[in-house]
Amino acid sequence: MGVIDSVLEIILPFEFMNYEFMKNALIALILIAPIFAILGTMIVNNKMAFFSDALGHSALTGIALGSLIGITNMNIGMIIFAIGFALLLNHVKNKTTYGADTIISVFSSIAIALGLAILAQTGNFNQYSSYLVGDILSISDLEILYVFIIAIVIVVFWYFSFNKLNLISVNTTLAKSRGIKTRKIDNIFSILIAIVVMISIRWIGILLINSLLILPAASSRNVAKNMRWYHLYAVIFSLFSGIAGLITSYYFNIPTGPMIVIISGVIYFITLVVRGKVKGK
Numbered sequence: 328m329g330v331i332d333s334v335l336e337i338i339l340p341f342e343f344m345n346y347e348f349m350k351n352a353l354i355a356l357i358l359i360a361p362i363f364a365i366l367g368t369m370i371v372n373n374k375m376a377f378f379s380d381a382l383g384h385s386a387l388t389g390i391a392l393g394s395l396i397g398i399t400n401m402n403i404g405m406i407i408f409a410i411g412f413a414l415l416l417n418h419v420k421n422k423t424t425y426g427a428d429t430i431i432s433v434f435s436s437i438a439i440a441l442g443l444a445i446l447a448q449t450g451n452f453n454q455y456s457s458y459l460v461g462d463i464l465s466i467s468d469l470e471i472l473y474v475f476i477i478a479i480v481i482v483v484f485w486y487f488s489f490n491k492l493n494l495i496s497v498n499t500t501l502a503k504s505r506g507i508k509t510r511k512i513d514n515i516f517s518i519l520i521a522i523v524v525m526i527s528i529r530w531i532g533i534l535l536i537n538s539l540l541i542l543p544a545a546s547s548r549n550v551a552k553n554m555r556w557y558h559l560y561a562v563i564f565s566l567f568s569g570i571a572g573l574i575t576s577y578y579f580n581i582p583t584g585p586m587i588v589i590i591s592g593v594i595y596f597i598t599l600v601v602r603g604k605v606k607g608k
Contacts, residue, residue: 348464349577355466356569358474359527360543364565365485366523367544368558369516373496377428378416378517380537381435382524385412387442387533389525390458395445401458402526409521412438417517421510461532461584463573477523484519488512535584542591543568549598564594 370379386405389412393404412434420430495502495509502509524536531539547560572587579586 351466352463355471358478360565360569361562362478362481363539364543364561367540368561369492371544376541377431379540381431382521383533383536384435384439385409386528388438391442391445405525409525410518413517413521459533461530463530463583466530532584535588538588542595546595546598549602
């Protein structure tokens with residue numbers, strides 16, 4: 328980490344770089360932002376925004392069930408529950424004639440209600456309420472290593488599966504006719520979303536996680552002319568929002584997660600205006 332710290336201090340010669348927790352937060356955001364951008368483009372393309380939001384809400388149930396059965400590492404409880412939740416959601420979605428948004432809304436509502444009920448009953452709600460808004464400043468060196476490993480996995484999956492996912496989102500029947508195992512790809516993608524969301528929630532927050540996944544991709548879609556620019560803009564918007572949000576939160580004493588989302592939201596509305604002007608020409 329020493330070499331990385333030195334490089335960051337040269338690039339960003341600010342007062343806050345004297346603090347180890349700010350350096351860790353910055354490194355984490357530089358890793359997390361591209362992950363969220365890449366996942367976000369695939370989520371938006373596959374119309375799964377509600378799905379990732381439901382997974383975020385399910386974290387509360389994972390925490391509650393984990394504390395109920397005595398799991399000390401909440402990340403393990405959240406990940407196990409989220410993977411099961413994602414696979415069950417996919418199974419029900421594929422077996423019913425109801426719209427996907429209806430199924431996801433039902434599961435999301437039940438998950439968050441169940442989590443709140445269990446935590447209230449066990450008296451542990453206050454202990455885990457910090458997960459609602461998160462705290463990127465608490466990230467450790469070991470957790471940064473986890474994020475780095477996840478980043479590599481996501482990039483590899485994106486490289487080999489993006490075109491397949493894109494075809495599935497356009498026409499599932501056509502994808503199947505070309506030999507693509509749509510159910511398998513869908514399940515792997517859902518599991519990856521679940522893992523990334525659960526690992527990131529302690530730093531980003533249950534209430535904000537979906538915004539950071541969707542906003543950069545949605546902003547990019549407003550202005551990108553092709554797929555290459557779609558991904559590039561999403562990564563740029565995500566990185567800018569993350570770094571600017573961290574710096575702004577430090578100087579104005581505002582929680583980092585909400586500040587990142589606010590900046591992402593501003594970027595989204597700017598791209599909407601730009602898109603409107605381009606269409607108006």
